[in-house]
Amino acid sequence: MAMTGVLRPGHVQLRVMDMAEAMAFYKDVLGLVHTGTDDSGRAYFKTWDERDHSSVILRQADRAGLDHVAFKVRDAAALDTLESALRAYGVVTERIPAGELLETGERVRFQIPTGHLVDLYARKTDVGNGMPYVNPAPWTAQSEHGMGPLRMDHLALAGPNVADAVKLFEEALDFYVTERVLAGDGVSDLGVFLTCGNKVHDIAFVALTAEPGKLHHVAFLQESWERVLRCADIFGMNEQAVDMGPTRHGVSRGTTVYGFDPSGNRIENFCGGYMPYPDYRPITWTFDQAGAGLLYHYRTLAKLSDALT
């Protein structure tokens, strides 16, 4: 098949410290669609244009951060194949039964060297994007509710052993590296950006902390630079300062604005970036240009807050 194995990041489960406040943010500021709440109190959301039941799951906890990220794979056979590949690679996997998350099939779970939990799954109910599969309009009113992103796009994860995590994603999960930012030693990586399809990144790892399992940001896709401005405006209208942006990344060429959810999880609204293919030679940013790599206009890492959750 032209696209097999892992398709895309399917959902993230985030910890929030005040569920009511968080739901208000994700529903009305970020503008996601609330698709359900399970018995344990977790709230499920999707962007207006996603078809699967959920891409953001919120869990109340006493600290913010990422419980796990889950990737959707092509089908049940791919799930088995990938589990075998992971085990052959030396990774311990476990199966989480279908239904543990609403409308989501069985998951293969494993921990990666940066300390994050990663799940794979093959099935999540198609609830549609609010438009029929026959003669759809190009967008709906929901796309203008809050920031109204198109999809949950990618994550940036922070932790130790970034090189090992990258190797695992490359060798066991068949991701490929699109860009890397070198660390001050000129050898190791400060950041590595990988994809499993044609998105400029589906996941990134940043070597910003020795503490395992930290979240740098979850990114949502916007359709245009004008929509990125609109996101920043909406932060302002909610009397909330942006963390950074609107601006452009050197890495990926994408445009961006960062802000925080009420618990302090960093949320990116991202647009653009080129479309890579597996035959593309990766791009490297040297350490002295890391500032330009992350913030092409400001050209310094000092402008980015160092918050991690």
Add this chain to the structure above:
Amino acid sequence: MAMTGVLRPGHVQLRVMDMAEAMAFYKDVLGLVHTGTDDSGRAYFKTWDERDHSSVILRQADRAGLDHVAFKVRDAAALDTLESALRAYGVVTERIPAGELLETGERVRFQIPTGHLVDLYARKTDVGNGMPYVNPAPWTAQSEHGMGPLRMDHLALAGPNVADAVKLFEEALDFYVTERVLAGDGVSDLGVFLTCGNKVHDIAFVALTAEPGKLHHVAFLQESWERVLRCADIFGMNEQAVDMGPTRHGVSRGTTVYGFDPSGNRIENFCGGYMPYPDYRPITWTFDQAGAGLLYHYRTLAKLSDALT
């Protein structure tokens, strides 16, 4: 691998009736980069952002149209695998030796039921996009030369036996259908849009003629709706009327402007469209809404010229 088999449309070989005039158009109006001319007089072009040597090859002939379209595949092994799959499917293939086209490896050639010649190849020299692989800028001056598209994006081919061609692309080449427009009989397809990756379409077939091997259009990608306007302006500045647009397609949601090269080959500058995955249920446009499917704002097929080359 996450992406295997066919990667993308890699190049088209187009027939033009006056090479000098055509070269002026492709170089300075469309804004491609001229990367070479071979012994037989064929002229090779790429968009500024493509990395491979060529995506548009012009051949002087006494009528316009498409000589062949070629898809790049993942690697030499994929080329062999796909050739086997084609033969198993009942397709006759031949090998065209490396070097027949400049900087291009061996090709597997076959004819599809609509009468078009299709090639697969695994190798084309990476000549870069004018920026280094270390610390690149987001764009170059070349991106503002002429229309300056990002890449050759997709083709729409016209001919008989559309259903058979679609089946071949699905079954032997592992493309998947993203959208279809039903014909007046409510059963057969007026148009079918397929992709092999995450682009909303890599190729389309339209049942507009019983004559084999016709070209409806070759499409180039633009980064924004504002760039689509700029393309239309450039047609105007060259005192050439657009065929249609700027407007939006219902199919793909993309925005578009159509015009013609000096030989009458239809050129699309396309932007946007959603990013599909193989687990996406295809979208259908009924015949009574075919006008909206093709031209979402004008809502009639009558606005599109019926030129084919």
Add this chain to the structure above:
Amino acid sequence: MAMTGVLRPGHVQLRVMDMAEAMAFYKDVLGLVHTGTDDSGRAYFKTWDERDHSSVILRQADRAGLDHVAFKVRDAAALDTLESALRAYGVVTERIPAGELLETGERVRFQIPTGHLVDLYARKTDVGNGMPYVNPAPWTAQSEHGMGPLRMDHLALAGPNVADAVKLFEEALDFYVTERVLAGDGVSDLGVFLTCGNKVHDIAFVALTAEPGKLHHVAFLQESWERVLRCADIFGMNEQAVDMGPTRHGVSRGTTVYGFDPSGNRIENFCGGYMPYPDYRPITWTFDQAGAGLLYHYRTLAKLSDALT
């Protein structure tokens, strides 16, 4: 004063043939704010960003078209001065008392050579744009209701004696011509565009009919080309074909999309255009380039429907 005399087109009174249907269009498709209905049944609207009470007034009638256009002048003294200037020019004026239109002061009314009724007024109640005058946000939710234009921008009027009407606006009302399109005789004007401030046009006259008092279109301002696309999409979502566009005018350089209200009055959503000053030399379009002047990309007048109301 730097800006004296006539400030801008303040309101239009349009005839519609089915008030309920018209109100639905102006409120939910065009996205205006309904600010009142008077005893005679006229419905008053403003755009979200206008501060004065009303810019579009609908009156039920048995045929569509324009009852009158009214310009706001600087103050009561300017109203008197302009009335004197009109009378000195030989124009008959009458005073319509304050309150004949809701929240609108006394008007000076006169008929121009093209047969249209034109009013001047100095006072209309400032009802605000939905944001406070202290610490306002850049936009409100209302700006995304329907097409949500920024303001009623300009009109194009059709009728006989265009040259006389232009002369009246220049000499008695101190408008200045920004652009003109020559007629086939190479001497008279097919279209003349005038402004009283820094907008590229506040009013235009087109010599398309000998019938007096006809409306070619009323134009509303959009903030960006992306918003022009959104207007065209909204026509489509309402299963209504656009008349023309999105495209660019040669005249004014503005971008545009035309459609119709349910009674057949042509509505333009317009964006951009340069900002002229009284020291600017007017631009001329020759008759052979009139198509490019009106539709820069299509380059022919034949693409514009000839509907007038």
Add this chain to the structure above:
Amino acid sequence: MAMTGVLRPGHVQLRVMDMAEAMAFYKDVLGLVHTGTDDSGRAYFKTWDERDHSSVILRQADRAGLDHVAFKVRDAAALDTLESALRAYGVVTERIPAGELLETGERVRFQIPTGHLVDLYARKTDVGNGMPYVNPAPWTAQSEHGMGPLRMDHLALAGPNVADAVKLFEEALDFYVTERVLAGDGVSDLGVFLTCGNKVHDIAFVALTAEPGKLHHVAFLQESWERVLRCADIFGMNEQAVDMGPTRHGVSRGTTVYGFDPSGNRIENFCGGYMPYPDYRPITWTFDQAGAGLLYHYRTLAKLSDALT
């Protein structure tokens, strides 16, 4: 006349410390057109779309800053009338002969309470915007050379006695205030924005220093938010960090990016903003919201560098 008196800021004369370096910046980075150099070595520039001979004049000096700003007035009669008004107001004026600046008529010069020199003039040679006055295209290749702004748009001046300067512009020059930002005392103004036409500001005064005659920034107009991004990219491509932006101002609603010329003069590329009229009630920003007023997304004054020249 509808527009009389002062039309717009016509030119600024800036001090630069290295003429060759400055000319390279203004010509190839900002993308202005070099229209001449006078006997004293001053270099004259205009934006591509301006019609008058010059809007930026550079003079080599040992410190950066503003020599003077000059406003174009309607005609010679207006120049006399305004000089009389200034003298009646108590301002000392002098006449600078035509020709002291290339292609520029006689100027009336005076000093304002903030210590800046201001000139008025009625004549500057129309050299055109690179397009004919008959059948022009909407833009030229020059518009894509460097940042390619549309016009020199406005200035922000810093110095003492802001209230007195504002009063002078209101009463003697007939400008009107569109917005103001209150200082910490809740009574005086931290910033005042004035216009003489329909631009959201032609000049601003900021109470950031007791030192007279300082320049906060000179602003150039861009056509779209996408062009503002392009400006920021061009700073980056020149390995120069932006000072701030792309972002939105609360004041004016405009979008913006700030950077510096090689001598440290702050250059803004500005887009949008609403179009005010003299009947508009001014908008006020309270001191606690001054951060949002200047940088709507960052919501703090601390993000703006305090450089003045």
